[in-house]
Amino acid sequence: MRPQDADTPPVLEGQTQERIEHLPIELIQASQYQPRSEFDDEGLDELAQSIAEHGVLHPIVVRKSHIGYEVVVGERRLRACRRLGFETIPAIVREFADREAAEVALIENLQRKDLRLFEEAEGYRRLLEEFGLTQEELAVRLGRKQSSIANKLRLLRLPDKVKEIISREMLSERHARALLKLEDEPDMLRVLAEVQERGLNVRQTEELVDRILQRRREAVEARRPKRTLILKDLRTFRNSVKSLADTLRKSGLEVAVEEREGDEAFELLVVVRKPLGVGEDG
Numbered sequence: 001m002r003p004q005d006a007d008t009p010p011v012l013e014g015q016t017q018e019r020i021e022h023l024p025i026e027l028i029q030a031s032q033y034q035p036r037s038e039f040d041d042e043g044l045d046e047l048a049q050s051i052a053e054h055g056v057l058h059p060i061v062v063r064k065s066h067i068g069y070e071v072v073v074g075e076r077r078l079r080a081c082r083r084l085g086f087e088t089i090p091a092i093v094r095e096f097a098d099r100e101a102a103e104v105a106l107i108e109n110l111q112r113k114d115l116r117l118f119e120e121a122e123g124y125r126r127l128l129e130e131f132g133l134t135q136e137e138l139a140v141r142l143g144r145k146q147s148s149i150a151n152k153l154r155l156l157r158l159p160d161k162v163k164e165i166i167s168r169e170m171l172s173e174r175h176a177r178a179l180l181k182l183e184d185e186p187d188m189l190r191v192l193a194e195v196q197e198r199g200l201n202v203r204q205t206e207e208l209v210d211r212i213l214q215r216r217r218e219a220v221e222a223r224r225p226k227r228t229l230i231l232k233d234l235r236t237f238r239n240s241v242k243s244l245a246d247t248l249r250k251s252g253l254e255v256a257v258e259e260r261e262g263d264e265a266f267e268l269l270v271v272v273r274k275p276l277g278v279g280e281d282g
Helices: 003-007 041-054 075-084 098-112 117-131 135-142 146-157 160-169 173-179 185-198 202-223 227-250
Strands: 021-024 060-065 068-073 088-093 254-261 266-273
Touching (some): 041 075, 068 075, 068 098, 075 088, 098 117, 117 135, 117 146, 117 160, 135 146, 146 173, 160 173, 160 185, 173 202, 185 202, 227 254, 227 266
Antiparallel strands (some): 021 088
């Protein structure tokens, strides 16, 4: 498969035979909705070599802008032609509203299957925020499951430094999702260092995260006041007083035990009625 074959425009609904124009490259600007933040130099060199040998096999798709044209599909081909010093490029001019242009740009990259993890998530976020779509609506328009879009969006909560390492090391989405359980960036970075050093797979990464969380829970528990033990001692004291009162009752005395519990104190009032004749003058 030649490199250009992977850069074929997506088939759009209602697409018919359209006129191909050769547009001046200097009049075509990059897409403002391009989800890709980085373009691989080696890949562009390969594409430029293919174009130099075979020409541009598939026209790019553009829309008119206030200064000329804006590429909607085929930015890699446009960049490769610029590298070759071409003055014009075959293109199809279509009318796109902003939302349509953003959707088509994202769909093109999704079909190529080489978008970076966070580029895809950022593409979803931008469509949702700029055009007021719900996750369900976006899923229908892009042919994706809503749960898949939600999972990708959650990854954007990760700190920038964490996302940078995940992208650089090309770790999987499941590696990234395991880190979402952690709240502190230092813990996330510690896990990533272990993943890099020991080559941990997803299951091993999840187990490492669980161990860190368990240590955190144990540390919190160790700092927590021993209220449970205190309450147990209070119950023992109360039961002892009640047992003593029962013993006194069995000996014939009238005994009453009253309990009062406030915010700061627990009170036990033991009232023992004197036997008749005790303490009276002879």
